[in-house]
Amino acid sequence: MNKLIADSNELFAIAAKVHDPEIPVLSIVDLGILREVTAAEDGTVQVVITPTYSGCPAMDVISEDLYSAFSDAGYHQVQIKLVLSPAWSTDWMSEDGKRKLEEYGIAPPTGQGHAGRITLGMSVKCPRCHSLNTRELARFASTSCKALYTCKDCLEPFDYFKVLS
Numbered sequence: 001m002n003k004l005i006a007d008s009n010e011l012f013a014i015a016a017k018v019h020d021p022e023i024p025v026l027s028i029v030d031l032g033i034l035r036e037v038t039a040a041e042d043g044t045v046q047v048v049i050t051p052t053y054s055g056c057p058a059m060d061v062i063s064e065d066l067y068s069a070f071s072d073a074g075y076h077q078v079q080i081k082l083v084l085s086p087a088w089s090t091d092w093m094s095e096d097g098k099r100k101l102e103e104y105g106i107a108p109p110t111g112q113g114h115a116g117r118i119t120l121g122m123s124v125k126c127p128r129c130h131s132l133n134t135r136e137l138a139r140f141a142s143t144s145c146k147a148l149y150t151c152k153d154c155l156e157p158f159d160y161f162k163v164l165s
Helices: 008-016 058-072 095-104
Strands: 034-039 045-049 078-082 134-138 146-151 157-161
Touching: 008 034, 008 058, 045 058, 058 078
Parallel strands: 045 078
Antiparallel strands: 034 045, 134 146, 146 157
């Protein structure tokens, strides 16, 4: 049995405590994948999330963490809805989330998502020494939403959270 349904701000705050298992400094709000939290008339909490890409393996863990967060708060009827459209974009990331990424050692996405193919290469700033003298080593890094870069000045490798739209 669910406890009495709280206001939507409380429900959102409960969901916002869940962090990305791949980048634990980011909440699902920072990442921009938490789309909506509502309560149905029967008391069921409904959470809508959008993965960073359709095959993201972290979504199963995030869903389990959401169930746990709501259960711990006294809400035992929870439905998680995975929505693929519109597709997630790095434009949905919070500015605070981008700052946290850089502090964690991952270069945050720069600019806004785009429509269509871009052929111009852009410099990626090193999150350690802030040099723009960097190069891509691999299009995919520890996860598909990141690329592996190296800094030619400090010689450190780093992940870059790719701009996705």
